[in-house]
Amino acid sequence: MRLWQAAARDLGEHALALQLDEACPSDLDGRSSWTGRSYDLIQLGRSAQARDELLRAGATPPSGSDLTARDVVLAAACAACGDDGAWHWLLAAAARIDGGAWLAALVGAVADQRGELATADSAWVAARGSGAHGRTARVRAGVAIVASRRRDDPQDVGRLVLDVVGAAIAADLERRPGVAVAIAQGLLERGDVAGARLVLRTTLMLVPSSAEVRAALGAVPARRPVTVVAVATALAAVLIGGLIALTTVVPAPGVRVIGIVAVSLGGALWARRVPLPGMTAAESAVWRDVRGLVWDEQEQRLVPPGNRNGGWYGIAAIAGLAAGTALVAPALAALSALAGSGFAAWADSGSAGFAYLAGAALGTAGGVLLVRWAIRARRRSRARRELSARAQSRAREGASCRCWSDAWLRGWLAEETAAQHLADAQALAVIPGSQVRRCPSTGTLWLVGPLAADGLWLALRGDAPRAAPQPDQQGDGFYL
Numbered sequence: 300m301r302l303w304q305a306a307a308r309d310l311g312e313h314a315l316a317l318q319l320d321e322a323c324p325s326d327l328d329g330r331s332s333w334t335g336r337s338y339d340l341i342q343l344g345r346s347a348q349a350r351d352e353l354l355r356a357g358a359t360p361p362s363g364s365d366l367t368a369r370d371v372v373l374a375a376a377c378a379a380c381g382d383d384g385a386w387h388w389l390l391a392a393a394a395r396i397d398g399g400a401w402l403a404a405l406v407g408a409v410a411d412q413r414g415e416l417a418t419a420d421s422a423w424v425a426a427r428g429s430g431a432h433g434r435t436a437r438v439r440a441g442v443a444i445v446a447s448r449r450r451d452d453p454q455d456v457g458r459l460v461l462d463v464v465g466a467a468i469a470a471d472l473e474r475r476p477g478v479a480v481a482i483a484q485g486l487l488e489r490g491d492v493a494g495a496r497l498v499l500r501t502t503l504m505l506v507p508s509s510a511e512v513r514a515a516l517g518a519v520p521a522r523r524p525v526t527v528v529a530v531a532t533a534l535a536a537v538l539i540g541g542l543i544a545l546t547t548v549v550p551a552p553g554v555r556v557i558g559i560v561a562v563s564l565g566g567a568l569w570a571r572r573v574p575l576p577g578m579t580a581a582e583s584a585v586w587r588d589v590r591g592l593v594w595d596e597q598e599q600r601l602v603p604p605g606n607r608n609g610g611w612y613g614i615a616a617i618a619g620l621a622a623g624t625a626l627v628a629p630a631l632a633a634l635s636a637l638a639g640s641g642f643a644a645w646a647d648s649g650s651a652g653f654a655y656l657a658g659a660a661l662g663t664a665g666g667v668l669l670v671r672w673a674i675r676a677r678r679r680s681r682a683r684r685e686l687s688a689r690a691q692s693r694a695r696e697g698a699s700c701r702c703w704s705d706a707w708l709r710g711w712l713a714e715e716t717a718a719q720h721l722a723d724a725q726a727l728a729v730i731p732g733s734q735v736r737r738c739p740s741t742g743t744l745w746l747v748g749p750l751a752a753d754g755l756w757l758a759l760r761g762d763a764p765r766a767a768p769q770p771d772q773q774g775d776g777f778y779l
């Protein structure tokens with residue numbers, strides 16, 4: 300049971316760890332258990348309760364130079380409740396000892412509760428860098444990194460946003476956008492509307508079918524870029540109107556045509572380059588460049604779309620153009636034979652030229668549409684093959700024993716291991732929604748189920764039999 304709690308804590312699933320505590324309170328007998336429980340409470344924002352429980356359990360403020368985990372957690376609980384002395388003591392202790400992700404996440408949580416934003420940001424980034432697995436660490440570090448971007452540097456903006464969003468989606472084994480949406484929410488809470496919009500737009504490129512991301516992007520209070528286009532159009536209309544009026548007074552048809560083309564092109568360029576409302580020029584450039592990026596499964600990063608199919612589109616357009624133009628003459632001849640001499644005379648006249656234009660345009664469009672259909676059909680069939688290959692490889696992965704190598708499993712690996720490797724332990728569910736399952740070779744008990752705060756499957760490793768097991772041992776008599 301205690302191993303399950305430790306695994307849940309290591310995963311950053313503090314509510315689950317507490318739930319396990321409450322399902323089996325008799326386990327709370329040792330000092331380390333109280334420390335772990337208080338750590339969970341602080342991470343969940345219940346620091347006053349953590350402090351009171353630790354003091355009731357006999358914890359005393361640290362004295363001397365010996366540091367225990369309980370000293371650190373007690374100081375953290377007091378600091379989160381407003382004790383400045385404990386806060387400075389905690390920061391000094393954190394600078395002195397290498398507490399890894401555990402300590403960095405504790406300092407981050409306390410700093411957040413004290414409103415020390417800069418300290419919290421660097422602590423969460425450090426926690427994530429040291430391998431903190433929890434959702435809070437991923438979200439808070441993502442918020443801190445995007446918020447730290449240099450807003451006038453398009454490379455910095457693009458790199459940080461793509462890195463953070465790519466990592467948020469890749470770390471979720473089911474590629475769900477929840478963490479990225481939470482990062483955007485965190486940015487909005489600190490008034491960073493541009494950062495939130497960039498994160499959501501990039502997320503939408505990764506998971507285009509997500510209604511959650513669309514809804515979040517639609518809910519961001521932002522002035523629409525359509526204003527920019529409207530202003531550009533109005534300005535161009537006024538300029539063109541002025542030009543026409545001027546060239547009516549002073550006849551100069553060449554100047555009129557060149558002027559209209561120049562103003563239209565200039566307006567389009569201006570609308571493309573002008574900063575969007577609420578964004579810097581660098582952020583606007585990233586916002587425009589992100590459009591159309593797609594996730595490359597093999598390279599695990601965002602890549603520009605269609606770059607590998609551009610050649611096919613070019614060939615199809617040229618072939619379509621040639622075929623469309625070549626078919627116009629026989630078509631006109633056939634129509635002349637059907638419709639009589641009036642049509643034949645028209646078809647021979649110079650005014651039939653537009654038929655060639657129409658044939659060329661239709662042929663080009665037809666070629667491009669045909670290639671698009673073929674590419675999509677190929678992509679669909681490849682996706683179906685990949686899906687079935689992935690299901691088979693996941694089932695194979697899930698069939699192997701991980702009792703000696705992993706303290707916890709997440710996502711599809713947890714679900715497949717529960718289904719393919721672990722057997723029913725004939726034990727009561729410890730908490731609702733969970734199952735206890737047993738490894739047929741080591742006898743280890745695993746707690747499995749969709750237990751994560753975001754509904755992801757988890758498998759938490761529990762106690763193993765003391766003796767080294769025989770491969771065929773069924774672990775009879777092992778019970779909770």
Ligand SMILES: [Zn+2]
Pocket residue numbers: 699700701702720738739740741743
């Ligand atoms: Zn096993």
